[in-house]
Amino acid sequence: MTESQIKQAGLKVTLPRMKILEILETGGEGEGARHLRAEDVYRILLTRGEVVGLATVYRVLTQFEAAGLVSRHNFEGGHAFFELERGTHHDHLVCIKCGRVVEFLDEAIEERQRAIAAEHGFTLEDHTLNILGLCPNCQAGQPRPS
Amino acid sequence: MTESQIKQAGLKVTLPRMKILEILETGGEGEGARHLRAEDVYRILLTRGEVVGLATVYRVLTQFEAAGLVSRHNFEGGHAFFELERGTHHDHLVCIKCGRVVEFLDEAIEERQRAIAAEHGFTLEDHTLNILGLCPNCQAGQPRPS
DNA sequence: CGCTAGTCGAGAAAGCTTCTCATTTACTTA
């Protein structure tokens, strides 16, 4: 079924694409690390002994984004995070110490944003809301190594 | 009074710093263009015949940010925008075509964010909310050249 | 099985930002 997603996007089903999609699905190793930088994906591939160029990772992630399979987020600090698109919009709560990301959705905020765009005569194409703070672990002085 | 701000930050009052602060205050030329990239500041200085290195612009803006005189925003696209800090928090409505920026503040959204951070056990250190859309001019097919 | 367009990997290159370091400047002390 992941194959069909790639095909629907008008892309050929190749090994690098399958591997990258799989890493985005599983987060590489443990749980929850589903917000990955391009270099994270590349490093995970290397760890597994897979030979995929960094340029290919960027290229494929960009293609996936264009195809709507993946969404790209610009948190603070110059590099983008990629996340598998699951059809449900959400915003992010980001720990400024360990980088942990929690997703949330608040309909009251969504509604206010629509109203604000309208008030100023803007169309609403997209939005990014990132709340930055310290997660419970990092407040306790025990940053978990992600 | 701008001098005193610089001094309070523990920085020496130098010509480059005064000039950069002045550009941030006036926006360089016309009205409203108060969200400038480092390179914009640099270019405006050049236009005025001032000799200030790009490295100095970056250095000074970073120092001003640390001192709370300036805030840095990462809208889409790899480069940061700097804005004079006027003590009042606000979020941004950004035109994805002409780059025009409108500031807004919505207390309902602010309140919901505090609640969301608390629900997840996060401290709330900061947040960035950028609404992306088309401004009235660009919807009309007449992008104003900023 | 062979063709062809699409894809890949590696390294070069681009764009933004930071670093290095010799020179210059602001502020302090006499």
Next chain:
DNA sequence: TAAGTAAATGAGAAGCTTTCTCGACTAGCG
């Protein structure tokens, strides 16, 4: 006011993320 000192500057090199180039390779089709 002159001199000394620590900080700041400017120019270019370097760093980082991301994109581009291009010859080699491969998926998908006939």
